[in-house]
Amino acid sequence: MSAAGHDVETPGDARSWLSGADDRAHFMHAKAAGRTLLTLNARDFKELHDRDPVHAGILAVYQDNDPARDMSYRDIVQAIANLESTGMPIADALWVLNAYRW
């Protein structure tokens, strides 16, 4: 993602303990830092988004059981670019990147 020009911060970069913290801590940190949050946990972050829809955006990847539907790191970067190209606002929204895989 960094190679694609994104300014990336991993939980471990942000706070030493954040990599093991629960979803709400990640959500609150990203919200406070004004960062878009990328997650493999679409379900729980959908719930957090519904409770508090004001944030810098949540991008989720749903991991299907079918290997043919796997999204590699490269596919995720491409899906983000595809989503951006639609002009849809990222902030205050939750997007499942599987829907932007083309």
Add this chain to the structure above:
Amino acid sequence: MRIAPVAEIKAQLSAFIKASEESPVVVTKNGRPVAVLIGISDEDEIERLLLAHSKKLRTLLEAAETRMQTTGGVPHDEFWRRVDAEYDAAPDDQQDHPGEYDLHYQYLVTRPEKGRRQAYLKGRNMTVSQLVYTMRANGLSAEEAAEDLNLPVEQVREAQAYYQVHCELVEADAEEEKRYLIAQGVQVEPSPVSP
């Protein structure tokens, strides 16, 4: 907005509940407003509504606002410094997730409160499937995944072994998540008109 005396509301409660779906109904007693009837169209509104009208929360917010005005509040970095300090000071057993208990695995735990059947990686907010499916999607070996995700290679191998034995739990979680997202109206596949 409608205004009606309590006696009228009592006599035609159902009609006023119906009317409250359009706009709030103010209930009066002896000519003075005493309550408001507000329709709920979305169950999620209940929590926001109750919080917005919580006397306890209002008191807390007013106290916080006063404190901010007198002290200037706590800067963002200072807030996180204090959270870090509190976390570092807490005993190790309080730093773990509540409700998690050990399996017969050294590096995996279950967290039943999270609503998933499969195990999590101890010390990380990551399920076995998030690790194993990421490895599959990117063709990563255990060593590569360990380096990429900053995990002990033993933890990666244990997660792979767990998946071999419990893949039906992992797959059931994924199916349930997909059903949930679709039920919530979340688009999980490209639409037919996508480029």
